[in-house]
Amino acid sequence: MCRWAAYLGEPVFLEEIVTAPRQSLIAQSHHALEAKTATNGDGFGIAWYGDRAEPGRYRDVLPAWSDCNLKSLCRQIRSGLFLAHVRASTGGATNRNNCHPFVSGRWSFMHNGQIGCFPLIRRRLVDSLPDDIYAQMHGTTDSELIFLLMLAEGLDHDPHGAAARAVARVLAAADRADADPALKLTAAFSDGERLYAVRYSTMSHAPTLYAGTFRNRLGRCLVSEPFDRDGPEWQAVPPGSFITATQDSVAVASFEPMAAPVHALAV
Template sequence: MCRWAAYLGEPVFLEDIVTAPCHSLIAQSHCALEAKTATNGDGFGVAWYGDRAEPGLYRDVLPAWSDCNLKSLCRQIRSGLFLAHVRASTGGATSRDNCHPFVWGRWSFMHNGQIGGFEAIRRRLEESLSDELYAGLHGATDSELFFFLMLAEGLDRDPHAAASRAVSRVIAASQRAGIEPALKLTAAFADGERLFAVRYSTLGTAPTLYAGAFRNGPGRCLVSEPFDREGQDWQAVPPGSLVTMTHETMSVRAFEPAAAPMAMAG
């Protein structure tokens, strides 16, 4: 499984989360404490928002701990909203296109988890996308495809409903293929103004998710595991939850699949 961290608030340097803390995301790339595997060395990526509507994106296949460019960029870039991810592959080659975060327009997305039996249902899920969205797929991961299912289900209009319907799509495709649904989903996604996260699993246990204030002031973080356990008040987000953050508020509400898949939008 992977590790990730997301931030929303007053602009801070990316290094304040990605590289500088004692258990930063880079530290977690080689010594994760709450992951299935301690090493997350199959690439990394950061997506950050600045003066433009669409996010900047930097990804590579090197382990995060060995990329000097990542450390330099994080020391120089300030942002009020960013997503950062270190990858432990559960499927798909180690390539730049398979590294998180994924970006479409103003949206960015990253994921920790997997769609069990993905190859058996991948074609069915891809065929449900519009031609425009299908052409936007660059990698071969279940994570990127799930993001595009959310886009197809109306992410711009209603992020909660779009995520719920995308989960329902995956479950229905698994059932039609005659396999037990096995989805583990702890994902973060942002539109330049708001930050969302969902924690859900069909298997009873979902990858970890924590929320916490950033140094008691400028913003809030959502993380796979805390990057600093001293002086930080981290709250575990329960399974079956969707988190919505704005600059003023944070809410946590129940999350479950839509009752039945709906026809996909283009």
């Protein structure tokens, strides 16, 4: 499984989360404490928001701990909203197109988890995408496809509902294939203004998710695991949760798959 961290608040240098803390995201790339596998060396990526509507992005296939460019960029880039990810592949080649975060217009998305029966249902899900969204597919991962399904289900105007409907489509496809979906979904995504996250699983365990607030500045973090247990005040987010974070608040709502009306599905 992967590790990720997302930040929303007053602008900070990316290094304050990605590289500098004792258990920074780079540290988690070679020694995660709460992941199924301790090493997350199958590439990395960062997406950050600045003066433009769409995010900047840097991704590579190197392990995060061995990329000097990442460390240099994190020392120089200052942002009030960014997503960072280190990858442990559960399927799909190690190439840039399969590295998170994925981006579409103003949206950025990253994921920790998997669709266990993905090889059995991938074609059915891909074929259900509208042409304009299908054209945005560049990689081969279940994570990117979940993001595209969310876009197809109305992410622009209903983030919570789009995520719930996308999950419902995955479960429906698994049911039609007579397969166990074995779905694990702990994801973060943003439109450049708000930060969203979901923690859900069809299994007994969902990948971890924590929310933290800095004591000494206006800023909020959503992370796979705490990067500094003596820094922000961390709270574990329970499974079956959807988070909406703004500059002023964090709201936690329940999350369950929600089938879309027939006319809203792309076929």
